[in-house]
Amino acid sequence: MAGAGTAKAPKFLYNAWYVAGWSADLVPGARVARTFLDLPIVLFRTQGGQAAALEDRCCHRALPLSFGTVDGERIRCSYHGLEFNVEGQCEKIPAQDRIPSTACVRRFPLVERDALLWIWMGDIDLADASRIPDHPWHCDPRFTWKSHHFDVRGNWELLIENLMDLSHLPYIHARTIGGNPDLHFGVKTQAVRDGDNVRVSRYMPDSEPPPTYKAAKHFAGTIDRWQEIEFQPVLIRINTGACDAGTGAYDGARDHGFSMIGFHGITPETAATTHYFWSIATDAVAPGVPEQIFQQTADTFREDQEVLELQQLRISADPDRPLLDIASDVGSRQARQVLHRLMKAEQHDMQVAA
Template identity: 55%
Template sequence: MFVRNMWYVAGYSADVKPGKCLARRFLNEPVVLFRTQSGVLGALMDRCSHRAMPLSEGHVDGEIIRCPYHGLEFGPTGACARIPGQDRIPAAAGVRSYPVCERDDFIWIWMGEPEKADTTLIISNPEHRDPAWSWRPYYMHVKSNWQLLVDNILDLTHVAYIHANTIGGNPQTHFSANVSVEFDGSKVTLLRKMPDSVPPKTYIAAGGFKGKVDRWQQVEYQPGNGNVLRVNAGACDVGTGAYEGRRDNGFVLVNIHGVTPETETTTHYIWTICTNAPREAGVPDVLFDQFYETICEDERALEAQQRRISDTPDMRFLGIASDGAVNRARMLLQDMKKSETAATV
């Protein structure tokens, strides 16, 4: 299932430099992203209108991208600007273009109806712009369905087991956590409080904790503002006010997870990790390296899930008590898909 009328993270702005292009598949459609020499960003169907040659095999020249087969040239809007050997350019020579936008170092793409692409809806990620924060970008090509990634981020009880060697900590702490799930019709918010916890090694390295901590994990998912999940997590020394908003004595990390379907069984996972941890002695770099290991653990688990789902496609999932946020998100996405389908009938 794909929801088309939604903003997706297509990549990082730095991925597409002036005069360069990048081929990617989104929602099972081939797309070429390119940037003209003047800096204009374009996203076109990666198929020349003449003989179906991938435009990404060509090159960007000035303000156009040129097909390498017969030299047809296209601008960022998809209009054909030149056909060698003839003056007349039929309207049918144009190729489909997709709305794109750049914000907070991300390239965003809209795969649905162009007239509905409202850039004001795109979620803000201010940590990328705040000089007090450090952050690092990552890209993973994950061999699993995109909804499994959304499930994984909203189901933090898996942390105790999948991430036992990194951020996991004590399993009983996770399953006895104070958990609340809120849903307002468009956004799912999961909040977990884990007071008086033994800090995992990643947190000790980042925060320098000597004893137990009060931990929190909050996940926000509002797909109407972009298929991105924001995870705010951290820890403070026990009893110092973490749950009342006083977190200066600890540290905070924010993970921004861009989940973009490539096909039904593969996903572009475009994510960043951000922290306000002190830069002295390289604390953020240590944290980033260790958290990368954590996300690699997720990747292995998701791909193992997908292999078994592909083996047994008719078998359903069993629901358990900790699935509250996951179920809300799945229902929200189903409703968005139904609305799209109804609008086209």
Template identity: 35%
Template sequence: MTHASAAAASNAGAPATFPLNAWYAAAYDVEVKRALLPRRICDVGMVFYRTTDGRPAALEDACWHRLLPLSLGRLEGDEVVCGYHGLVFNADGRCTHMPSQETLNPSACVRSFPVVEKHRFVWVWPGDPALADPALVPDLHWNHDPAWAGDGKLITVQCDYRLVVDNLMDLTHETFVHGSSIGQRAVAEAPFVATHGDRTATVTRWMEGIDAPPFWAGQIRQARGYTGPVDRWQIIRFEAPCTVTIDVGVAPAGSGAPQGDRSQGVNGFVLNTITPETATSCHYFWAFARNYSLHEQRLTHELREGVAGIFREDEVVLEAQQRAIDEHPGYRFYNLNIDAGAMWARRLIDGMVAKERRVIPLHAVPAAPRAA
């Protein structure tokens, strides 16, 4: 048994750690084509495809008849044909054909899921379809805004999705995990401010008059021709349950960036949205967008691959952390001052999960006793 399957087995029956009434990135838009794409989201197998008019659709990846994954079948027009006995399901999940019979069983359907295409992602809502408001899709507009250029990738990480959120909310780890690229002692030593709202938490850190780390020294030299001390910023914004945008950059020291004038510097946004796969694995979608040298495709490619290398360092740490958690069941983390943002993020996630648990389905409400 692999580590992932063993961990999943050990978590069978455990309380859910992710809310269902939320939009989760299921795929980059280019991944969803006129073909069947299986993906596990919030511990539910789903299959994604595009209809003939280009709209994305999502069905539960299990045939009503014998539970064979529908992703092992084929796409005909706007319908999915099961690869076992040929049952056909439309994009709403309704069976439209059964072999060797004219009468269709009215219960023959598979679950369909609300989907929205926005910010270069296909988003899916695993919870109550009546609550699936497209306005609640997290704001990642930098990913397609013409004033920004960038690209990203998908990593499937063998860890609880909340560990990725923890990692992004506390960037002091850059000093120790990413010392050859973006890390420097100033990150670990600089003061920060943590704030929170009903659905968001923000960590703001400014480092003024410092030497730029290798990555940012190269960016400002190439884009602005500047070498010298810089003012560096990191503004991390978490949106529950699992989207983190990080406003990052450097500007010449004393040029006014802390006061709001970043015109002489270079600015990037690290876009992160993490989708639970199982209790101990997740789909980590990320992109890096920049507002300088917009038409240099070579730079876009170099930055994507460079950031991918940085995130591979995170992946090693996160998966090792998950293995240690599996070996120490019931262990409670200790928290430091630097964990303030991660703590607020977890509280917001826990609040969403608790709210869903308090909602009692009508069929679960006991009937009132009859009068004697």
């Protein structure tokens, strides 16, 4: 975390796909104001159904376009009526025939996929939609899922770190899903880096099913449990679940078991605040269980949110002060190393270009 908030170190990774929201946030005609990487953005959907992202600032008198209205395929500023298309080009200035080429606002590539809106805040020439991570569980009929959006008053790396190291469960979540500390620390954790991805896994073969698991699925006896955390810039997925012991879960045969797939879209709003777009999907079908899983997840994430905000208070007071790493930080440290390497390389490229 050292360096977060300082002037010279890069604050953000620009050339990456970030979650901008949920597709369902934007019905036709809707506009939503959100700040990403310190830039105010208006997300809107035209009457024809196209989702778009523009800088949320009219080029004429700086009024946020999100205060305007969507009319057909354009968004109209509510001050003097300038109209912009989804590319950010002005197509109408009332009482003026000629529209100068400078009458435009910056547009940001926005792609809808798997019920998510993905935005590209960096160099537009590098935006490659084929590199957007898939999340098939949002489209898989065997899975039930629900989503949420938290605004966290903490730096994005604090949230990444929180999710990459679940050894905090017995402490932060003592009142919810925490359980016995000794159980958590008795299990070996493996962290593996693969390019820009980091994968942390913990396996608990032949163990007792906890209450949620029993409610979700009938297990014959002991179970083979897994916890798999996968980071790629900038997204974390956490796959947890179990199958009957000895039925091949660790070789990939999991369809007969119980799974929960957590999706964690982590998008910096500013250096000190973060959009947290998350969902939880499960193949549990027992009545009431998916709802219970969603509620428990939401309660748990609120506990994390409080911790992140308290950390940020202390870090903001002295941003460059070093912190002590401990053994269980292995996964989060690798994720931060990937991020910092990418941010430095990007900063270097921008300096060379400038």
